[in-house]
Amino acid sequence: MLTVGVDLAAEAVRTAVAWLDWRDGRARLVRAETVADDALVVEAVTAAVKAGIDCPLGWPDRFVDFVTAHRAGHVRVPEGLAGRDWRRDLALRVTDQVVRERTGLTPLSVSADRIGHATMRCAALLAELARRGSPVDRGGDGAVVEVYPAACLKLWGLPFRGYKRAANLAELDRLVDRLLAEAPWLDLGPYERLCRASDDATDAVVSALAARASALGLVTVPDARQAGPAATEGWIALPTTPLGRLAG
Incomplete structure (x- = not known):
């Protein structure tokens, strides 16, 4: 199984991609790039069984409605708020609030923070x-799942x-x-030095690990109430088992 992790930034600079090859109870980092343009990201995602993208896949539904209403005239502020x-x-988004409840970490706001620039690029990649x-x-x-490396690391005790x-x-x-101590089955090979020099590369590796967890069904999924927003806003898949379970 090949899983890919993408630490997506607004431009190719600071965008990292990691390819993990899983076989015989081990995972080997077979490639890592830290300046990844759109063509490389698309090539990597389409080659993978599962790709984890560290970037929001959409905007909050209520934000979209808010902007639409504002353009048409005036927004209505809910009474009592x-x-x-x-x-x-x-x-x-709904998923951001779920992540905060489960982990205590609040993802960057795609509608009110600079992460929105990366999400614009992501929207073009999805298209x-x-x-x-x-x-x-x-x-x-x-084949694609939204991931959040910081939350994965926290849940894995790292x-x-x-x-x-x-x-x-x-x-x-x-x-x-x-x-590496918690996952002795993980081999970073010649890219270990890159991971130690680039947090983008390391986040891409964690994203590829999260993609593996998703491929095995070892992550959170939207419930019936959350499924609607997840389909348009995106859904951050959080690991539900220890890191060691990923080796299979």
């Missing part, structure tokens, strides 16, 4: 996949904060050490 309370559903005959189910069924950017290479090094 003000300030942050009524803006919460505009800023956070290209559909054009090639591989439409994406934003709820996680099919360091999940403080390893980003060049100033924190010591923490990134510590994270890679812990990851």
